[in-house]
Amino acid sequence: MNCIDNFILLDVVIKKYKSAKTNLDRLNNSGARLLFGVDARTMKIHSHLHPRKFDRIVYNFPHAGFFGKESDDGVIMIHRNLVCSFFKNASQMLRPNGEVHVSHKTKFPFDCWNIVELASQSCLTLLECVEFKREDYPGYNNKRGDGVRSDEPFPLGECRTYKFISSSTALYHGNHQELQEIPLQGANTSLFTDPARAIDSTECFRIFVEYFDHARSTCGKNDCYLSSSVRDHLRFGFQRYMAEDHRRQSIDFVKLLEELRSLSKQRIEFLQKRLWELDLRGGL
Ligand SMILES: C[S@@+](CC[C@H](N)C(=O)[O-])C[C@H]1O[C@@H](n2cnc3c(N)ncnc32)[C@H](O)[C@@H]1O
Known part of the structure; x- marks a missing residue:
């Protein structure tokens, strides 16, 4: 979207809501960046949002519009599709420890939307x-x-407000103890039992923090949607690396990719070893 489109949509909003002008001026004066016409179903690729990451993404009372009785299965499906797409986008726009908040009615037929289940499809945990x-x-x-x-x-x-975090963050905090209980001889397990502490001082982790987060959340899943989001996270790392210092060469980035590859190999070896040990203990 270009500035002219945003300007035209600002006018639409001002005509639609009587307090809009006052509220928008107040937001503007406090330094907020105002975007109009952002589609919640595709916002991660919006030209002014990609590849930014957020601490909080809030959608109060999502609703796709009026298509008939709210209790009709088809209407519920339309609303669910909107919320599902919103979660798919929002889950990829979070900073580590970021949260997605959705306020929603909890009585029939709104409870049929199953907000928590929709969020889980995008690796978001309540x-x-x-x-x-x-x-x-x-x-x-x-x-x-x-x-x-x-x-x-x-x-x-x-109505209630549902607050979600990325499943990888939830897993990381929730399963931390259990992972540490299993002794693994020889391997540098600290990298995986506490990845943040073990490698957050390295350039590689700093540049690829979203990639690591994504790798943890999608471990064991197989979906074509995953491969494109892996590419998104790597591209985002590249853009951040180049933007930080204009003297940087893309060839230097290859060294970071090599380091990332070596960490990924270690991670696979660690997971293979852990599976093997669980198998031996009859844990599978
Ligand atoms: C029930 S209203 C809630 C409005 C507001 N969030 C509030 O709390 O008062 C639902 C809102 O979702 C918006 N909406 C519907 N589909 C959307 C989409 N694809 N992307 C962004 N907003 C959408 C509608 O325009 C409407 O403003």
Whole structure:
């Protein structure tokens, strides 16, 4: 999207919501970057968002629009598709320890959307689910956002905020103890039992932090979606490396890739050894 499109959409928003101008001016003055017309289903490739990473990605009350009775299976499917695509994008736009928050109604038929299951399809794990309180968001008024009554609120009823973290972060914190219990002779296991502590001082880890995070979250999975996101994470590492110092040559980046390859080989050997030991202990 170019600046002119963003400008035209700003005008649409101002016409649609009576308090928009005041609110947007306030955001602008506090240094926020305002983007309009961002599609939640494809936002990771948005020209102003890629390849940025975020601490918090929030979507309050996702809703794909009005297509009939909310309890119809087809309508539920449309909403689920929107949320599923949002999670697929958001999960790849998080910083390490970042969170995705979705506020959602919990009564029928909205409970049929199965938010937690949709998140798990994008390697997101529920961190906590808290009661949604409007008072926690000063100045926030929920809006329909679609149709002729866009600027009107919708009845909230019972609703909660679901907070998700990347499954790799959850796994890393949750399974840390269990991994350490298994003695592995000879191997440099610290790299994998505590990857952050073991290699965070190296240039390679710093440049490829998203790649390592991704490798942990997708371990054992097989999906064509994975290979493209591996490529995304490597490309992101390359862009960060080159942007940090304009004197850098892409050929120097190859050295980092070689280091990454050697770490990946060690990781495979570690996993093979661990599988073999679990097998011996009858753990599989
Ligand atoms: C129920 S409204 C909630 C609006 C607002 N988040 C709030 O809390 O009041 C659902 C919103 O989702 C938006 N929406 C629907 N499909 C979308 C998509 N593909 N990308 C981004 N937003 C979308 C609609 O335009 C609408 O504003």
